[in-house]
Amino acid sequence: MDRRVIYADLTVSRDSGPESSSPSSFPQDLCQGPRWHQFALKLGCAGVTLLVLAVIGLTVSVISLLQKSPIEKSSVDVQQNRNETTESAQLSECLALWLPLQKKCLFLSQDTNFWNDSLSYCSTKESSLLLIQDQEELKLIQELIKDTAINFWIGLNFTLSEKNWKWINGSFLNSAILNIKGDAEENSCAYISKTGVSFEECYADNKLICQKQRNPVINKVCPDS
Numbered sequence: 001m002d003r004r005v006i007y008a009d010l011t012v013s014r015d016s017g018p019e020s021s022s023p024s025s026f027p028q029d030l031c032q033g034p035r036w037h038q039f040a041l042k043l044g045c046a047g048v049t050l051l052v053l054a055v056i057g058l059t060v061s062v063i064s065l066l067q068k069s070p071i072e073k074s075s076v077d078v079q080q081n082r083n084e085t086t087e088s089a090q091l092s093e094c095l096a097l098w099l100p101l102q103k104k105c106l107f108l109s110q111d112t113n114f115w116n117d118s119l120s121y122c123s124t125k126e127s128s129l130l131l132i133q134d135q136e137e138l139k140l141i142q143e144l145i146k147d148t149a150i151n152f153w154i155g156l157n158f159t160l161s162e163k164n165w166k167w168i169n170g171s172f173l174n175s176a177i178l179n180i181k182g183d184a185e186e187n188s189c190a191y192i193s194k195t196g197v198s199f200e201e202c203y204a205d206n207k208l209i210c211q212k213q214r215n216p217v218i219n220k221v222c223p224d225s
Contacts, residue, residue, distance in 0.1 A: 090216070090217055091214040092216070092217050094214065101140055101141065103213060106141070107127065107210040107212075108152065108207065108209055109207050109208045111207065112207055114204070115202040115204075118153045118208040127212045128155055129208060130192070131154070131155050131167055131168070131169060134177055141192065142195075145192070145193065148194040150194075151192070151200075152206060152207045152209045153190075156178075157189040157190065158184040158199065165184070179197075180197055181198075182199065187203065191206050
C-alpha cells in the first residue's frame, strides 16, 4: 500500500495573529500637549535667556566703569601735578632804575617838570603818571620817598567842569583812598610826598613818579626723567 504524503501550503496572515509582541502606542497628542502651549513655553525660555544675558552685560559694564573711573582720575591728577611742577609763573623784572612795587614798576624822577610835561615824560618811557590803588599802596610808595621836602606829581588833577578830582585813566577819586583837603581850583594837580597827598597849581615844578605794569611770565621747566 503506497503512502502518499500530501504537502499543503499554509499561509499565515501577519495581520491575523495576536498583537501581543509590541504594545500599542498612545496617541501622540497625549504626550506633547497642544501646540500653542509648546510655543508659549519656548518663547518664555527665550525671554528668560535674553533677560539673564542683559543683566550679565549690565553688571560687566558697571564693574568696568567703576574700575576705570579711579584710573582716569589718577591720570588727571598726575597731569595737573605735572603742569604745576613744570610751569611756574612770576612777574616780569623791572628795568634798571625802576623799583618793583607789588604788580608795578615805579620810576622816581630826579628832574622837575610841570604836570602836563610830566605826562609827556612818562609817555616817552611807555608808562604813565602814578595811579594809587589803595591805602596799602600809598604807604608803600611813601616809604620809597626819602626826603620829606620833595613832592612828586601823580596822575590826578581837578576838573572844573565836573568839580571833582579825576585820575588820568578817567575814573574819579575815591575819598576813602585819598583824602585831599582844601578847595581846589582850575589847573590844580595832585602830588604825593612822604607825609601825604596834596595839590598845587599844575604849572609848579615838581618831580614825578611814572608807573608800568609788571606782566606775568611763565617759565617752562622740564620734569625730571
